[in-house]
Amino acid sequence: MAESQGFRIRVRAPIHEVWHALTDAGSMRIWLSEHAVADLPRRYEFWGRYTPAGDAPAQKLLMAEGNVLKFAWEVDGTETVVEFKLSEDGEGTLIDFSQTGLPDFQALLADPDSPLGMMHTFWALAVSNLVDHVEGRPITARCDLTSPRMREEVRIDAPRGEVYASIADPAEFTRWFGARIEAEPHVGGRWAMGSLEMDPRPAKIVDLVPDGKMALAYEDGIVATWELEDSGGGTKLTFVQSGFSDEKPPYGSWMGWLSGLAELRRFHEIDTWIPMWVDVHLEGTPDGLITIDGK
Structure with missing residues (x-):
């Protein structure tokens, strides 16, 4: 500890x-x-x-x-x-x-x-x-920690194409998410938090629809999906996690993704956006993983 x-x-x-x-x-x-x-x-x-x-x-x-x-x-x-x-x-x-x-x-x-x-x-x-x-x-x-259903709808006041780019482009993803993302942005490509070189078990991009959808599959069977739709001049983003046992939902992962979506909303909706995060201390974190300067 x-x-x-x-x-x-x-x-x-x-x-x-x-x-x-x-x-x-x-x-x-x-x-x-x-x-x-x-x-x-x-x-x-x-x-x-x-x-x-x-x-x-x-x-x-x-x-x-x-x-x-x-x-x-x-x-x-x-x-x-x-x-x-x-x-x-x-x-x-x-x-x-x-x-x-x-x-x-x-x-x-x-x-x-x-x-x-x-x-x-x-x-x-x-x-x-x-x-x-x-x-x-x-x-x-x-995050409802009593429910095995992992589906969240978030409305973002920005065009669908801009929201899609901030999810599908690893450099843009890194800016708002606050952790380094490396990816091969095509179906079948690898996706890693940190470094593709250092991650022995990267996720795979299993679905990528321009301006519409991205889905990642992990070795343990969990799939994370972002789906985008137009909504009143903005974008409705639906985030879903699936592929896990109902007896042991990955709540820790889900809360992490939802906190990221909160910053994604801020990234698109605040004109003078800078990350809310100034510093993060988690002992043993690899160098270069945390990126919170917004650049």
């Missing part, structure tokens, strides 16, 4: 608005969880179908003052400590997030869908929705 994993993100909203969204139960039920209680400085709890191991609340508030929120969260028998620290950034806000006790990169690859393994992508999706909520945008999606 790594001592602490975390990230820094930027929010285009004043610090008091971010703090309110972070610590108000009504706001939490929009961006974070199905159920929430926030009675500071005594309680900070959340649970439900959008929360890993969310049958009941498992958090204990440790601190909520000076724009620092810290709570203990027992996850699958492991006591972790989560911290949000807010600071002003011009007219906006920086959020520094950390959680102790999480697996490092190699352990995450070995078991990404364990409750602890899912913490990485759970928080990536949650804070993506937090940013959109605070900035006055509807959230992109939430």
Whole structure:
């Protein structure tokens, strides 16, 4: 286990608005969880179908003052400590997030869908929705961890051809997704997160329809599909994962993809887009994998 994993993100909203969204139960039920209680400085709890191991609340508030929120969260028998620290950034806000006790990169690859393994992508999706909520945008999606159905429809205010290019072109995909993508953009071509040279088990592009569809198949049988349709001057993107056992859906992977779709929306809809991600710390991550400068 790594001592602490975390990230820094930027929010285009004043610090008091971010703090309110972070610590108000009504706001939490929009961006974070199905159920929430926030009675500071005594309680900070959340649970439900959008929360890993969310049958009941498992958090204990440790601190909520000076724009620092810290709570203990027992996850699958492991006591972790989560911290949000807010600071002003011009007219906006920086959020520094950390959680102790999480697996490092190699352990995450070995078991990404364990409750602890899912913490990485759970928080990536949650804070993506937090940013959109605070900035006055509807959230992109939430992952129902009680359902084996993995299908999400997202409307993007951009022409279908532009959205398709940002998915099918690996250089464009890398810009908004925040991780290096290498691919051979044709049916039968390889697709890898990181490097084709270093990935012994790349996905295969099994469907590629200009301005309409891309599908990736992995060795374990999982297929990820993006389908695009015109929608009121913009684009409806339908993302589907299939090919897995209903008894063990790959929720960790799904939350990661959904957090990426949130940034894809921002990429196309915000005129002065820069990544919300400023820094990401995941111990053991290969050099060059994380790319969050937006170039």
